[in-house]
Amino acid sequence: MLHIAFVVSEPDSIEPFGVMSLVPHLTAAGHTCRLFCAEATDLIPALTSFAPQLVCYSSTSGAHTYLAEVNRALKESLSFISVFGGPHPTFFPDFIHEEGVDVIARGECDHSFALFCQGVVDHGHPVETPNFSIKTTRGISSSPVAPLIQDLDSLPFPDRESYYSLSPKIRGYTVRSFLASRGCPFSCSYCFNHSMDALYDGCFRRPRVRSPGSLIAEIREVIGRYPTEFLAFRESIFPLNTAWLITFARLMREHVRLPFYCHLRLDMVTPKRVALLREAGCHSVNVGIEAGSESIRRDLLGRDMSDETIIEGCRLLREAGIHILANNMLGLPSTTFAQDLATLRLNQRAKPHYSLAMLWQPYPGTRLARFAREEGWFTDSCDALEFSYYDHSHVTFKNPSDKRRVENLQRLFAVAAKFPRLTPLVALLTRLPPNPVFDSIFKTVYLVYHQSEIFPHRMTPRDLRDHLRGLLE
Numbered sequence: 001m002l003h004i005a006f007v008v009s010e011p012d013s014i015e016p017f018g019v020m021s022l023v024p025h026l027t028a029a030g031h032t033c034r035l036f037c038a039e040a041t042d043l044i045p046a047l048t049s050f051a052p053q054l055v056c057y058s059s060t061s062g063a064h065t066y067l068a069e070v071n072r073a074l075k076e077s078l079s080f081i082s083v084f085g086g087p088h089p090t091f092f093p094d095f096i097h098e099e100g101v102d103v104i105a106r107g108e109c110d111h112s113f114a115l116f117c118q119g120v121v122d123h124g125h126p127v128e129t130p131n132f133s134i135k136t137t138r139g140i141s142s143s144p145v146a147p148l149i150q151d152l153d154s155l156p157f158p159d160r161e162s163y164y165s166l167s168p169k170i171r172g173y174t175v176r177s178f179l180a181s182r183g184c185p186f187s188c189s190y191c192f193n194h195s196m197d198a199l200y201d202g203c204f205r206r207p208r209v210r211s212p213g214s215l216i217a218e219i220r221e222v223i224g225r226y227p228t229e230f231l232a233f234r235e236s237i238f239p240l241n242t243a244w245l246i247t248f249a250r251l252m253r254e255h256v257r258l259p260f261y262c263h264l265r266l267d268m269v270t271p272k273r274v275a276l277l278r279e280a281g282c283h284s285v286n287v288g289i290e291a292g293s294e295s296i297r298r299d300l301l302g303r304d305m306s307d308e309t310i311i312e313g314c315r316l317l318r319e320a321g322i323h324i325l326a327n328n329m330l331g332l333p334s335t336t337f338a339q340d341l342a343t344l345r346l347n348q349r350a351k352p353h354y355s356l357a358m359l360w361q362p363y364p365g366t367r368l369a370r371f372a373r374e375e376g377w378f379t380d381s382c383d384a385l386e387f388s389y390y391d392h393s394h395v396t397f398k399n400p401s402d403k404r405r406v407e408n409l410q411r412l413f414a415v416a417a418k419f420p421r422l423t424p425l426v427a428l429l430t431r432l433p434p435n436p437v438f439d440s441i442f443k444t445v446y447l448v449y450h451q452s453e454i455f456p457h458r459m460t461p462r463d464l465r466d467h468l469r470g471l472l473e
């Protein structure tokens with residue numbers, strides 16, 4: 001049986017569900033799995049002593065260049081088969097041509113990963129398996145994806161221990177994440193969802209939802225084992241079917257009684273749903289405003305949502321006492337700084353508790369990235385993308401000075417959204433060169449709102465120290 005190493009880029013407060021979901025299948029098949037941190041100073045000795053036959057990475061676009069580098073460095077000292085899964089290889093399968101990448105896994109691999117490993121055990125090398133593409137001396141051998149698993153209750157709970165064992169800090173973080181469903185019925189142009197749907201012949205858009213009983217059983221198991229103050233549901237859109245919500249709210253009241261955070265769309269917010277979410281313990285939600293112009297939302301982003309819907313959805317949530325984190329994207333291809341100011345103004349009217357702005361990134365596999373590439377708004381290689389969507393815009397702007405202004409606005413957005421009177425001053429400040437003061441304002445406001453309004457939980461001295469260090473970096 002195999003020793004399988006999963007190398008994660010950096011222990012983060014959001015658990016890596018892809019990896020944690022695979023571990024129970026592989027362990028049940030007799031393999032030994034262990035997670036490693038790519039940044040650990042003892043990574044090579046630790047891996048040498050584990051002696052893995054497979055070293056696996058789950059990679060987003062942005063993390064892919066870093067993880068590919070880590071993999072190449074490991075290959076200089078160790079002999080193993082490298083397997084890359086996650087969004088980047090799924091939507092950019094050409095990644096398999098990268099030096100050092102032996103195999104890529106695309107889509108959901110709950111069962112096929114164990115099949116792949118069995119192939120390696122039986123043949124001594126990778127063999128054709130659904131979801132997998134393999135680099136061979138004769139070229140690339142790719143197999144179609146296996147059908148999606150419809151009954152999510154049939155899957156084992158993710159193995160958190162394998163992840164928490166990486167770091168006492170992560171184990172002690174009292175916000176625990178869960179997934180209630182997979183899939184999303186919408187098709188926003190900047191999101192992977194439509195590409196996933198194409199990969200699965202139109203089946204991905206039908207959300208698959210766990211039963212409330214299965215979800216609550218996992219929550220109870222986790223809170224019985226690890227200190228927990230707050231729950232975060234991380235799927236694209238939290239299940240909002242009324243019968244499902246009624247049962248979920250009852251079980252949460254009877255067995256859990258902890259506050260939670262989840263993702264919603266403002267055009268799905270109704271008084272009844274809000275009341276049920278509140279009854280279940282919903283403390284905060286993450287919603288997308290994204291852009292201030294209806295036509296940009298409709299025509300560029302594929303989100304046909306009126307200003308009134310956004311404002312009314314926020315009002316319903318706010319009046320129910322639910323805290324709102326609103327996402328926004330600045331620097332969209334073909335747009336201007338003035339249009340990003342309109343996004344700020346819509347946030348000022350909708351009044352979420354925290355307006356978070358990101359800089360749009362041309363992630364490969366999304367319709368909007370294709371449009372940007374074809375129309376000349378993005379000319380770099382996708383290897384130019386970074387880990388963070390807060391640092392730099394990669395868009396070519398009609399007016400070159402807009403790039404600096406948009407990047408500065410991203411840092412000051414939340415403050416200006418909260419205090420509309422500051423808008424003229426903020427607009428003026430965006431003309432300055434990028435600077436560490438604006439970076440610190442963004443990080444401080446982000447930290448304060450995340451810790452106090454969106455994910456309220458105790459901060460340890462270690463958390464504070466790490467955040468202060470982050471501010472200085």
Ligand code: SF4
Binds near residue numbers: 187188265
């Ligand atoms: S952005 Fe959200 S709502 Fe839109 S397709 Fe992606 S997951 Fe669905």
